[in-house]
Amino acid sequence: MTLLEICVDTAAGLRAAYEGGADRIELCAALELGGTTPTAGLMALAAEMGVTARVMIRPRAGDFVFTSDDLDMMRADIAAVRRLGLEGVVLGANRPDGSLDIEMLKTLVGESQGLKKTLHRAFDLVPDIAQAVEQAVALGFDTILTSGRAASAPAGLDDLILAQRIAAGRITIMAGAGISADNVGTILAAAPLGAIHGSCSAPIEGDSAPAQRLGFVSPGRRQTDGTRVAALKTAIGQAKAASASL
Numbered sequence: 001m002t003l004l005e006i007c008v009d010t011a012a013g014l015r016a017a018y019e020g021g022a023d024r025i026e027l028c029a030a031l032e033l034g035g036t037t038p039t040a041g042l043m044a045l046a047a048e049m050g051v052t053a054r055v056m057i058r059p060r061a062g063d064f065v066f067t068s069d070d071l072d073m074m075r076a077d078i079a080a081v082r083r084l085g086l087e088g089v090v091l092g093a094n095r096p097d098g099s100l101d102i103e104m105l106k107t108l109v110g111e112s113q114g115l116k117k118t119l120h121r122a123f124d125l126v127p128d129i130a131q132a133v134e135q136a137v138a139l140g141f142d143t144i145l146t147s148g149r150a151a152s153a154p155a156g157l158d159d160l161i162l163a164q165r166i167a168a169g170r171i172t173i174m175a176g177a178g179i180s181a182d183n184v185g186t187i188l189a190a191a192p193l194g195a196i197h198g199s200c201s202a203p204i205e206g207d208s209a210p211a212q213r214l215g216f217v218s219p220g221r222r223q224t225d226g227t228r229v230a231a232l233k234t235a236i237g238q239a240k241a242a243s244a245s246l
Contacts, residue, residue: 004022024054100123
């Protein structure tokens with residue numbers, strides 16, 4: 001089985017992902033900025049719906065070089081995830097050179113005891129894939145979300161293959177960024193990944209002109225589309241069936 005995780009940042013997106021057949025949800029805010037920590041309200045709605053969900057723990061947009069104040073925010077957000085009974089968290093932190101910030105990650109992982117843990121695309125900034133995979137395993141992550149250190153997973157396919165080989169079944173490599181029903185078959189044929197991550201989104205129409213004029217609208221805002229989720233899930237199933245028949 002290849003798990004399908006859909007990232008969402010609105011209540012409508014959450015429902016679309018669930019109805020489209022997502023196996024797991026990643027809850028975020030501001031996906032157009034790469035995703036930040038979602039609101040308590042969105043987390044509570046996911047808990048009420050009973051979906052399998054992991055929560056992005058990222059206190060701001062920008063890089064993943066965090067301060068002690070950022071760390072305090074993330075610790076509080078992890079506690080909120082635990083209180084709501086959601087499955088897990090999505091974490092990451094880098095040093096200025098792009099390597100994983102092991103000391104900060106040890107603190108975050110310690111705060112996340114009892115929760116499942118994904119290492120997010122902070123992984124895509126590392127200079128050494130083999131070292132980073134081993135560090136993620138040692139820290140206790142069960143999943144690495146990565147585009148193969150490229151702008152999209154199709155462009156980073158060589159590094160995805162390498163990460164999958166190094167992982168050797170000890171941790172799930174989940175490809176994300178630029179994945180659709182049209183290209184997931186090619187990715188899975190090259191690398192038999194345990195999970196696929198996508199937004200399956202379409203541009204949002206209808207933001208009012210006054211809201212745009214006053215700067216209340218983020219450029220590139222998109223919305224999860226349930227039909228795209230269903231199409232991606234079907235394409236994953238077809239790719240796995242084709243692989244099994246070889």
